[in-house]
Amino acid sequence: MEAKVIAKSDIGAWMKGLADKCDVIAPVKDGDVSAFKKIEDFGTLSIDLPTPTVKGLREQFTPETETLFEYKLTGQQAELTSDTAAQKDRLIFGVRACDAAALKYTDAVNANCEPKDALYFAKRKQTTLVGVCCTTPAWSCFCTEIGDFLANPIMMDLYLTDIGDKYYAEALTPKGETLIGASQFQAATDADKQAAESAKQKVIAALPSPIDHAEKGKDFDWDDPMFTKLAEKCLACGACTFLCPTCHCFDIQECAQGSKGSRYRCWDTCQFEKFTLMGHGHNPRPSKNERTRQRVFHKFKYSPERYGILGCVGCGRCITACPVNIDIQRVVHKLEADK
Amino acid sequence: MENELRQKAKELLESGQVKQVIGYEDGSTAFKSTPCFASSPEDADRLVWNPTCVNNLAVYLPSAVKQGKVAVAVKPCDGRSVVELIKEHQINRDDVVTMVVPCPGVLNPDALADIDPKTIKNIEWKGDGISVTTDSGEISIPREKAFLDKCLSCTLTDPAVTNIKLGDSPERSPLKDKDAAIAEYEKMSVDERRVFWAKEFTKCIRCYACRQACPACYCKECFVDKNGQVWALKSTDPEANWFFHMTRAMHLAGRCIGCGECERSCPMGIPLTLIGRTLEKDVEEMFGSGAGQDPDALPILGSFDLTKDPDPCPE
Numbered sequence A: 001m002e003a004k005v006i007a008k009s010d011i012g013a014w015m016k017g018l019a020d021k022c023d024v025i026a027p028v029k030d031g032d033v034s035a036f037k038k039i040e041d042f043g044t045l046s047i048d049l050p051t052p053t054v055k056g057l058r059e060q061f062t063p064e065t066e067t068l069f070e071y072k073l074t075g076q077q078a079e080l081t082s083d084t085a086a087q088k089d090r091l092i093f094g095v096r097a098c099d100a101a102a103l104k105y106t107d108a109v110n111a112n113c114e115p116k117d118a119l120y121f122a123k124r125k126q127t128t129l130v131g132v133c134c135t136t137p138a139w140s141c142f143c144t145e146i147g148d149f150l151a152n153p154i155m156m157d158l159y160l161t162d163i164g165d166k167y168y169a170e171a172l173t174p175k176g177e178t179l180i181g182a183s184q185f186q187a188a189t190d191a192d193k194q195a196a197e198s199a200k201q202k203v204i205a206a207l208p209s210p211i212d213h214a215e216k217g218k219d220f221d222w223d224d225p226m227f228t229k230l231a232e233k234c235l236a237c238g239a240c241t242f243l244c245p246t247c248h249c250f251d252i253q254e255c256a257q258g259s260k261g262s263r264y265r266c267w268d269t270c271q272f273e274k275f276t277l278m279g280h281g282h283n284p285r286p287s288k289n290e291r292t293r294q295r296v297f298h299k300f301k302y303s304p305e306r307y308g309i310l311g312c313v314g315c316g317r318c319i320t321a322c323p324v325n326i327d328i329q330r331v332v333h334k335l336e337a338d339k
Numbered sequence B: 001m002e003n004e005l006r007q008k009a010k011e012l013l014e015s016g017q018v019k020q021v022i023g024y025e026d027g028s029t030a031f032k033s034t035p036c037f038a039s040s041p042e043d044a045d046r047l048v049w050n051p052t053c054v055n056n057l058a059v060y061l062p063s064a065v066k067q068g069k070v071a072v073a074v075k076p077c078d079g080r081s082v083v084e085l086i087k088e089h090q091i092n093r094d095d096v097v098t099m100v101v102p103c104p105g106v107l108n109p110d111a112l113a114d115i116d117p118k119t120i121k122n123i124e125w126k127g128d129g130i131s132v133t134t135d136s137g138e139i140s141i142p143r144e145k146a147f148l149d150k151c152l153s154c155t156l157t158d159p160a161v162t163n164i165k166l167g168d169s170p171e172r173s174p175l176k177d178k179d180a181a182i183a184e185y186e187k188m189s190v191d192e193r194r195v196f197w198a199k200e201f202t203k204c205i206r207c208y209a210c211r212q213a214c215p216a217c218y219c220k221e222c223f224v225d226k227n228g229q230v231w232a233l234k235s236t237d238p239e240a241n242w243f244f245h246m247t248r249a250m251h252l253a254g255r256c257i258g259c260g261e262c263e264r265s266c267p268m269g270i271p272l273t274l275i276g277r278t279l280e281k282d283v284e285e286m287f288g289s290g291a292g293q294d295p296d297a298l299p300i301l302g303s304f305d306l307t308k309d310p311d312p313c314p315e
């Protein structure tokens, strides 16, 4: 598909132009952390593009708390309302290649049931994604071990690569082609193309080499003694899974206030003790041994078996967030060596 | 020091005095260590003691003692959590051997902001601060930049439950006032504080890392996890988040020892220690003593002294 260039100084004007038609969302600094927020003021545009942002795109498609329906009782009569009104189309700028790749996984999960997750897919359909290739990977990044999406991005519409004072902009979908039709984009030269290629190669060189984790995951040892070791130190919090771009589990809860109330879903995780607690009191994953194994096996063994893709994109968020330094990359390497 | 720690740990394990020793070992990078559970004399060789040993290991004690007597490496601050756990009858004094390590301060991750993390090979104490060995040489970071805020104001001596004292406690005067951070905070009016916390709590994703990392949050079932009788919403609405944090704060009043693990563990950067410290100051002012000092004392909010305590129902 077509590629063009855009001067960095034109990004603000370009986005402002888009904002007439859709919400423009980009990572901005909020105290110490960067978060994807709707941009209101394009004059003082202060996009912060860390590698990666603290939270990925999960909340954009499955908010931390999402109302499913509200009800109102009048005598014996119940009136249900659900907020299905279409939200505005939106464009998310500053998406990292790993976070976009994670959508391939969450799409597969959310489509693998009947009825399909309507709330998720409605948001997916209304979203245009503009990625930006990383230049300085974090110490915890290992995306290149998982796939080649840093060089060959997937699931996004437009991919920008930093080539000095401008971005090389590759349209990956018809939506992306429309985007680069804007007046701020200019024709790319061969030199621009080469600059983008070498920028990508430079960052890839700083990252680990590919490993066929899906193949190796087949032979993971269910009884690997490492899990007892991990369980000893794991605090059973949700830091790793709530920041993970592929984690998607939720809890359904209700909030009743007199004659009205709502049913909502909110994030939940296999690392919480009550996640698998059944109504009759049995818990099939009673200890942290089973729960630490579940996180790793789900991502590196069950997911390739079930959907044909890994449930990890190597973003490293769980590694930096874990208060006790449980490092999934190390854990997986050890499991692969142990088998 | 590290050798002394390993030696002691070995002795305790070899002689069967303890079932396991909880300490620190090298983490997955040179700027992080990770909790280590040594159950054999060989395991003890993995123990380390360096500026990256930030975790408060007391969090593991209530479950660890179920398998037998435990020795635990504690910094003077963490030792106060052990005091609280004994005071609150979560562990028996006889089930734990505290190995108090001499602590010049532990690593403030911000100190490494200008160093490429991938080049870091080693971090150790040197002079007043730390020395970071990188691929391109050694970098010295002075005390005021190297250590966590709590370390810069630390005046703690050996905790009341010290069993084994390793090395000599470094002699030094605090660089900062313990209440400098809350002095700023206290300048805010009640309404301003409300706005401040409302903004901070909006960030909360309810991962409960703060609670799980806290040695004082040992409840078998947290109020927020109740499923049948719902006490608190699991949603991340501002009000629900507010309710979670304020209830947790009240449950910790007079019990928080200020280790800062909640704030360190929070992935969203919420300044949680401000809550603990503010409450702790109130408790000190009202009751004349604080958390983590005397294992035989009665828990402040779990007891009432007619002669001393403030009248709960003033005119």
Ligand code: SF4
Pocket (backbone or CB within 6 Å): A240, A243, A244, A245, A246, A247, A299, A311, A312, A313, A314, A315, A316, A317, A318, A319, A328
């Ligand atoms: S498992 Fe960890 S490294 Fe993998 S995608 Fe999730 S947060 Fe990122």
Ligand code: SF4
Pocket (backbone or CB within 6 Å): A233, A234, A235, A236, A237, A238, A239, A240, A241, A271, A321, A322, A323, A324, A325, A326, B209
């Ligand atoms: S973040 Fe670390 S401590 Fe928390 S559940 Fe995940 S692995 Fe365990």
Ligand code: SF4
Pocket (backbone or CB within 6 Å): B210, B213, B214, B215, B216, B217, B252, B255, B256, B257, B258, B259, B260, B261, B262, B263, B273, B276
């Ligand atoms: S509330 Fe925070 S500072 Fe206080 S004891 Fe718990 S983890 Fe430590």
Ligand code: SF4
Pocket (backbone or CB within 6 Å): B203, B204, B205, B206, B207, B208, B209, B210, B211, B262, B265, B266, B267, B268, B269, B270, B272
């Ligand atoms: S660790 Fe932070 S984000 Fe997680 S529940 Fe506590 S305050 Fe909220």
